[in-house]
Amino acid sequence: MTKEELFGEIKKKESFLCVGLDTDPNKIPAHLLKEEDPIFAFNKQIIDATADYCVSYKPNIAFYESLGTKGWDALQKTLEYMPKSHFSIADAKRGDIGNTSDMYAKAFFKNLDFDSITVAPYMGEDSVTPFLYKGKWVIVLAHTSNKGGLDFQRIINKDTGNFLFQDIMIKNQEWATPEQLMFVVGATRAESLLDVRKVAPDNFLLVPGVGAQGGDLQGVAKYGMNKECGLLVNSSRGIIYASNGTDFADVAKKEAQKLQQEMSSLLEKYL
Template identity: 55%
Template sequence: MNIQQLTASIYQKRSFLCVGLDTDPAKLPAGLQDNPKDIIAFNKAMIDATLESAVAYKINTAFYEAMGAQGWEIIEQTLAHIPPTHFSIADAKRGDIGNTAAQYARTFFETYQFDAVTVAPYMGRDSIQPFLDYQDKTTIVLGLTSNKGAADFEQLELSSGKKLYEQVLTTVASWGSPDQLMFVVGATQAAALKNIRQLIPGHFLLVPGVGAQGGSVEEVAAAGWTTNCGLLVNVSRGVIYASNGEDYITAAKAAAQGYQRQMQAAFEKLQG
């Protein structure tokens, strides 16, 4: 699925919900054990429960890489369960030079065939270009993140008067079209979203941090909306850990439906 198809799905569903499959074995609900079989079953159940409300799924590879070879098998089986009607993201945050970046791109776009992958831009263009060479895929670049450490580097002021993240956004945006590039902007950075939208008016923003981290769908939509919606809001814990009891599947479905209703309200308010 490409960004144009994602946009069509967003308009059809009146939803811009991405469900994060950041499955922590220590947080599995009652009745499930810390083993690959149960983790796969949990991930599949979360996908099935949220299909109607979500337009995308994001697999945070760190939660699976920590399990070794079994973790990569879980990634593969989870990805295979995501239907082609939904946008799939490998949240891998890769960032390295030339030949190494090319192998990372091959991993996530060929071997595992994700629609998109997250990357870090701070090693420059040659660390991003191998991903952009896959023109039918989407490269999602870290822009302004929601962690406290974002202040350490991303928000430093340059001699030009710009902040470092602003320079990153405008520079990287010039390397590819809005059909190829998306940017990560944390929901807890809502105050900066309006400025970011002015800097990159045509690009989609992947916005984590809604729900457990305190971000608001309404605030994000008001600040980051653009003519084609331009937003993909990720919720992880607020959906997949909506309950740790036997009702975890119905709780996840209800949570996703709740976020979809919030998004539909924003959609109708801002898009008409």
């Protein structure tokens, strides 16, 4: 999916919502555990319920690979079931030397055919450029919302005057264009998006943390939106686990619709 096509879907849906499929067998409704593939059965109903209100889905790969071959099978079926109009993100956070990154890229882009993958850039160019497949995206971890993110990301480089995460973002833009490269920026520090946009004004940002993690959607739009929206805001638990009863899909639909309506107003305000 190209940047233009993604922006087109955002305008069409009046939404920049990404639904995170962090599907945990211990949290899905008990009645689904009787299914042959409970994970896929859950994901299928979530996708059916939310597809009209979001533009992207993001399976967190850890929840699938922790289940062994059954988990990988469920992931494959989930990916194949997603509407092709929706941007698919393998939230795998891979990051390794070049030949290993080559294998990860092959796994997620050739075998599974995701549109994008999240990557940890600590090992530099080796951990990023092997994922630059034609028509695919690499989404680099930049300024995350977890508590430990502050251990390193906001260290100031005395030579440049930038935060470490800003220098990482600048360096990554030497390897890839805004047509291929996104950054992960946490929603719980919305004002930090000003620091992000100083060094990456044109890139799309994947913004987790809205919903259960307490992220501020209004602030994210105010500080992070650019002329092409430039945002994919993820909500996982706040949508998919809004209910653990037999009505889980209906409740998920209502939560997704609520976010879409708020996003529609924000797009009208800022675009």
